[in-house]
Amino acid sequence: MALKEPELRPADFRKIPESDYERALHDYYICRLSRELSNIIRKDVLSGRAKFGVSDDGKELYQIAMARAIQNGDWRADYYRGHTLLLALDLATPEQLLAQLYSDPAHDAFSGGRQMGGHYASRTIDENGEWIDTTERFNLSSATSPTAGQMARGLGLAFASKVFRQQQGELPTAGLSTNGNEIAWTEIGDASTSEGVFWETMNAAGVTGVPMLCTVVDDGYGISVPVELQTTKGSISKALAGLTYEEDSNGIEIYAVKGWDYPALVELYPRVAKRVRELHRTALVHVSELTQPNGHSTSGSHERYKPAERLEWEKTWDCLLQFRHYLLGAGIADAAELDELDRRAKKEIAAARRRAWEQLTVPRQARRDALLALLPAEGQRSPELTALAKEITGDNLPVSELIDAVRRLRFQSGADFPDQLRDWLRDAQQDLTATVGGNLLSNTPRSPLRLGGIAAAYGDTTKALPGYEILQHYFNAKFAERPELFAFGEDVGEIGDVNQGFAGLQDRFGKHRIFDTGIREWTIVGQAMGMAMRGLRPIAEIQYLDYIFYALPMLTDDVATLRWRTNGMQACPLIIRTRGHRLEGVWHSGSYLSPLIGSLRGMHLCVPRNMVQAAGMYNTLLEGDDPAIVIEVLNGYRLREKEPTNLLEFRVPLGVPERLRSGTDVTLVTYGACVRVCLEAAELLEKSEISVEIIDVQTLLPFDLEHRIVNHLKHTNRLLIVDEDAPGATSAYIERQIIETQGGFQYLDAPVRTLTAAVHRPAYADDGNYESKPQVMDVVEAVVELVGF
C-alpha cells in the first residue's frame, strides 16, 4: 500500500492548556500500563499460560480520549479489544483482565471464564434478575467475536435513550435512564466495516436519530487484508460521506482524526460526545493511522504479510511513541519523568500478573492436593492409583484434567474404584457443568419456566372471532397495562402489521410505541436487544419467518448467548413476533425451524397452533425474563376462535405439551399449523375405527420438560411425528427427545414414523403446496401404515 506521511509532525501538534498537563501524564501512565498488559498477554500465550490473546497495542490513545467524554449511564458495544478504556475509567484491574485471559472462572469478572480475553461486560441485573442502577455507572454490554455484530446491539442501546427521552413521564425510568441522555459507544475495526450489518446500522442510525458514537479503529488491515481491498476509496469516512447530516435532513456526523494525535483526540471526543448527547444524532469518528506493534493477535505474525516499508512506518507512528514525543516536545514532561512512568507501569503489570497467576494456580494446587489426599498412602497404592498420582503432579492442572484422569482410572478399575473417588468425581463433574454451562436461561424468580400455567376461561356466551381480532384485543389491552412495551418492525406502525394484529394501536398509543422500521431484520433485532438490555420490553416483528435468517447472526451470536456468556450478569428479554407455517412458495412457507432449534439455545421457541394460544404464550413471556420467538400460524388469522375472558392473565406454560385428542392406536405429535391437518385426519381415521391421540408440543425450546409424551406413548406404542420442516430436521429433533431423552424406545411396537415436508423447498400454488407439505391424506395413510405394521 502507498504510505503517506502523517499530516501532522510532533512539532505541529496543537497545544493543550497547562491545567491539563497532569492529566496528560496520567493518560500516558494508563497507556503504558495498557501496553505492558498487551505485551504480557502476548508473552503468556506464547509461553502456554493462556490459549489466545488479542489486545490493544497501537490502539491506546483514542480510548484515553473516549474516557474523557464518557459519562455515567453511557453504554459500550465494542469488539474484542478495549482494555485501555477499562483501565482509564478504573472499571477493571489488570488482574481481572488477566483472569479472563487465563480463563479463571472465579476471577474473570466479565464472563466467568467463558469468553476469550478482550470480551468485557459489566453487571446490569442482580441475582434476582432485577435491574441494577445503570445510570450511576458506565455499562459494558458484553462483547462478541463476530466482527461488526456489536453495531446492531449498539443501535438498540442508543435507541433506548431516544425512547426514554421521548416517553419522559410515561415510563418508569428510575435506575434506567436520565432523560435519555445516555450515549451508546460503539467501536469497530476498519476492516469489519465491510460487513453488511455495519452499513445497515449506520443507515438505521441516520434514519432514526439515535445517540450513538461509533469509533472506527483503523489500522489499515483486517488481519492480512489491507484497507484498499476492504473499503471503497480506502477510507470509511469518505465512503460513508453520503450519510452526512445536512440542515433539514436526517443523517450522521462524520469526523476523522489520526490515532497518534493526542491533543486532537482529547479535544475531539468531548466535543462530539456533547453533540451526540444533546442532539441525539449519531456521529462516527474515523480514527486512522493506527498500528499493531504486536501484530493482529497471537495467532500469527504480521511480518508475514506487511511490507517492510509499512512495518517501518508503524514503528515510527506507534501512538505511544508519538504521545511521548508530544509530551517532550510540548514541554509537559522530561524524559526522566516519562521513563519513570514506564518503569512504574512495567512493575505494576508484573505484580498484577503474579497475583492473577497465583489466584488461579493456588486453588488449583489445593484441589489437586485434596484429590491426592483421597488416595491411600503411597506404599499402599495399586499400580493404577500410583499411575493416577503421577499423572496429576503438575501444579497448574485445570479441573478437567483431574476429572479425566479419574475417569480413566474408573474405567480401568471397574468394581475396585474407591468410593471416595466416586464421590469426588461426581462433585467435580457437577461443579464443572455448572461453572461452564450455568445461566443459559434465567434461573431468577422471574424465569418463565417457573411460571405455572393459568387455564383460559370462557364465558357462556363467548362468540368466536377471527384470530387477528383476538390479537388486536390482546395487544390493545396489554399495551395499556404495560407502558414499557414497544412494538415495531416492517409495516407494524401505520397499518398495524400485515395481518392486522396491531391495527389501530398506533393511533391509540402513539408513534413512539408502535412503529415502522426499514427493511432491516438484523438491526430490528439489534434494536430490540439494546432496548431489552435497558429495561424496556420490546416486541420486534420479523414479518415472515422466512426472513428471520437475515437476523439469525444477531439472534444466535448475541441474543441467545447473552445471559450465558456473561454468566448471568446481563439479560435481554425481548420477544420476536413472527408468522410462519403453511403458505405457499419458497419464501412464504415459514417451515424451517431446525436452524433455529439448533442455534438458539438460550431462547424459547414457541409454536402456537392458534392466536389464543399465542396470547397465552405472550402472557407467560412478558411475565418472565428470557428472550423468545413466537411463530404465529400464517393461515390462522382469519379462523374463528373463542376469546378467553381472562385474555390478559391466562398463561400457556412453556415446555408443556397439550393433548388435544385422546386415542389408543397411535400417538401423533405435531405443532403449529399441522395441528389442524392432524385433527382433520384423526376425524377421518375415527370413521375407520382407528383411534389417534394428538399432542401439540406447543414449544420446541424448551421441549416437554416433564416428559409427558412418553407417558402417552406407553399406551399406544406407536409414534407418528408430523411437521412441515425438511425430512430429518425438526421431526428428528422431536424424535430424539421422545425416543432417546424420554426413553420412548422401550414402548414401541413399530418403528417411529416421521411425516414431513418434501426435501425440496415448498413450491408455489395448489399443486406445489400439495406436493411439498404434509396433507390430511398423507397423515391418514401414514397412520394406517403404522397401525398395520
Ligand SMILES: Cc1ncc(C[n+]2csc(CCOP(=O)(O)OP(=O)(O)O)c2C)c(N)n1
Ligand atoms: C464475522 C467474522 N468474520 C471473521 C472473523 C475473523 N476475524 C477476526 S479479527 C478479523 C479482522 C478484523 O479486522 P478489523 O475489523 O480491522 O479489526 P482489528 O482486529 O484490526 O482491530 C477477522 C477477519 C470474525 N471474528 N468475525
